[in-house]
Amino acid sequence: MSERPAAAIYPQDLVVHPLYLTSSFASAVLSKTSSDTMEADSDSILMSWDWRCVVSLVAAAAFLVRVAFFYHKVAKYPRGPFPLPFLGNLLTLARVRFLHRKADEWSAVYGDVFTLWLGEKPMVFLNSHSAIHEAFVVCKNDCAGRLDTKLGLLQTGGVHDVFFEDYNAHWKALRKVASAALRKFSVSDLLPRDCVNAVDAFVDSLRDKPEVMELKSPFSAILFNQVGASTFGTSSQFESNEIRHLRELNDDFYKLAPNGLPSDVAPWLGIIHAKTERKVKTVMAEFRTVMGRLFEFANGCYPPENPENITHALIAEAEGASKENPENAMYLAKSNIHQIAVDIFTNATNATMGQLQWFFLIIMKSPDIQDKIQKEIESAVGTKRPAPEDMQRLPFTVACILETLRRHPVVPLGVPHKSLARIRIGAANIPNNTGILYNLYAANHDPGLWEEPHRFRPERFLDPVTGQLLQDVGPFLTFGLGARMCPGKKMAQMSMFYIVVRLMQRLSCRAPAGSLGVSFDAFDSSLFLVPAPQRILFVKRS
Numbered sequence: 001m002s003e004r005p006a007a008a009i010y011p012q013d014l015v016v017h018p019l020y021l022t023s024s025f026a027s028a029v030l031s032k033t034s035s036d037t038m039e040a041d042s043d044s045i046l047m048s049w050d051w052r053c054v055v056s057l058v059a060a061a062a063f064l065v066r067v068a069f070f071y072h073k074v075a076k077y078p079r080g081p082f083p084l085p086f087l088g089n090l091l092t093l094a095r096v097r098f099l100h101r102k103a104d105e106w107s108a109v110y111g112d113v114f115t116l117w118l119g120e121k122p123m124v125f126l127n128s129h130s131a132i133h134e135a136f137v138v139c140k141n142d143c144a145g146r147l148d149t150k151l152g153l154l155q156t157g158g159v160h161d162v163f164f165e166d167y168n169a170h171w172k173a174l175r176k177v178a179s180a181a182l183r184k185f186s187v188s189d190l191l192p193r194d195c196v197n198a199v200d201a202f203v204d205s206l207r208d209k210p211e212v213m214e215l216k217s218p219f220s221a222i223l224f225n226q227v228g229a230s231t232f233g234t235s236s237q238f239e240s241n242e243i244r245h246l247r248e249l250n251d252d253f254y255k256l257a258p259n260g261l262p263s264d265v266a267p268w269l270g271i272i273h274a275k276t277e278r279k280v281k282t283v284m285a286e287f288r289t290v291m292g293r294l295f296e297f298a299n300g301c302y303p304p305e306n307p308e309n310i311t312h313a314l315i316a317e318a319e320g321a322s323k324e325n326p327e328n329a330m331y332l333a334k335s336n337i338h339q340i341a342v343d344i345f346t347n348a349t350n351a352t353m354g355q356l357q358w359f360f361l362i363i364m365k366s367p368d369i370q371d372k373i374q375k376e377i378e379s380a381v382g383t384k385r386p387a388p389e390d391m392q393r394l395p396f397t398v399a400c401i402l403e404t405l406r407r408h409p410v411v412p413l414g415v416p417h418k419s420l421a422r423i424r425i426g427a428a429n430i431p432n433n434t435g436i437l438y439n440l441y442a443a444n445h446d447p448g449l450w451e452e453p454h455r456f457r458p459e460r461f462l463d464p465v466t467g468q469l470l471q472d473v474g475p476f477l478t479f480g481l482g483a484r485m486c487p488g489k490k491m492a493q494m495s496m497f498y499i500v501v502r503l504m505q506r507l508s509c510r511a512p513a514g515s516l517g518v519s520f521d522a523f524d525s526s527l528f529l530v531p532a533p534q535r536i537l538f539v540k541r542s
Helices: 011-016 018-033 038-048 051-074 099-110 129-138 150-156 169-186 190-204 216-232 241-256 267-272 274-300 310-324 326-330 334-365 367-380 395-407 440-444 489-506
Strands: 113-118 121-126 211-214 423-425 428-430 435-438 507-510 535-540
Touching: 099 113, 099 121, 099 440, 121 129, 129 423, 129 435, 129 440, 150 274, 150 334, 169 190, 169 310, 169 334, 169 489, 190 216, 190 489, 211 216, 216 241, 216 274, 216 310, 216 334, 216 489, 241 274, 241 334, 267 274, 274 310, 274 334, 310 326, 310 334, 334 367, 334 395, 334 489, 334 507, 367 395, 367 489, 367 507, 395 489, 489 507
Parallel strands: 121 435
Antiparallel strands: 113 121, 211 535, 423 428, 507 535
């Protein structure tokens, strides 16, 4: 084998030793300057080196340094699918339809705790009940942070709230006010009143003959009407103009950004999808404007002694907290209370809307379950309006609701948390300031915790001897865990109960004639688990 010329430069040399080559070249030039023929030799060397070669060497060196730093960073995080520089795992994610299911597959390879890279931003996934419990309960508040996102800024307008706020003094004060207000409203007579009025308004708008409609439509109308009345005290008239406009804006948002804003995944995606991001910004600005008018409406008729809706309850709790400790007043500004009301409205409508769609798909698919629910309601409640105490009288109905919540968590990967310190989950180390997603879907379908997890079995929540609801519903994680657990959990469950009972009192449902049956396929989204579009037939009961 012949030896290569000493002066030749090979690709492998450039890749492996770019800085060495650059420094060697510089040394050669400097050594020449010490000789008697310095000027001639220097001119010869400079002429032999095209300036483009020097730029290429510098660029290659900079690229390799950047790559080295990236993989040095990757080594600090739990192992996961192999990421590429600059892109991370985005090429792989582009081929994933349902991220919560793919994450469950990856956990079988990499363990319950692994990392995905969104560009050069790490996101740690927790894929078991034990890992989620360790992060959010054992580690307490070390995982209670919230990542800064452009979407959060668009929704809050830069003020403080509960949903998007990082873990700090503002969040603590606002969370306490929100939890107290929601807890009191959930057990009041106002919530069942609003739910029943919204259902009755919808049913009364139907014709007496069977009526076919899109699956989402009735639940969207009912929820926006009910949550509008509960949050702001809007008219019980079926769909006011403001509420109808909010529905339209909400639909626009989910059509434009079913997976959130591209720039929150990787900043350069925001440039590629600039048109979409501008449209989302416009929709969010209009949404905030309408919400502002509704909040001012509720605030303008606030009765201090007798709160009539959630906004009133929030104001009352904020005033009480400020009197109890004057230092709280700086956290409980009117703009912050307004934003809590917006958080409650948006989460209560979209989450419960999705759960109701899944519930009615299930009873469409299994008419025997629908028949059993209606017979239980007729026997225990009759035609009267449902009340809080009726939950104990309707154990099978409540068990069906719980089983729907277990099987179909509408936000299957939860809302991203952020680590506030370096923590250890099992054998995995998670650095400070790291995004964390937690696979609620995987935890709720763990065969080690749930018998036949993919089957609809409401009896798992019932005492096999008495038929009554079990006091302990098991490792049920749909509403999260720890400091960031959904503060509206009680209200969400009660609202769903009242709406289901009232609908079953007044309507029956089935798949429309000529349809291909009931599909449990989901809408394409990595953030939300809601049914794909299909149709439902309602028949009024006499």
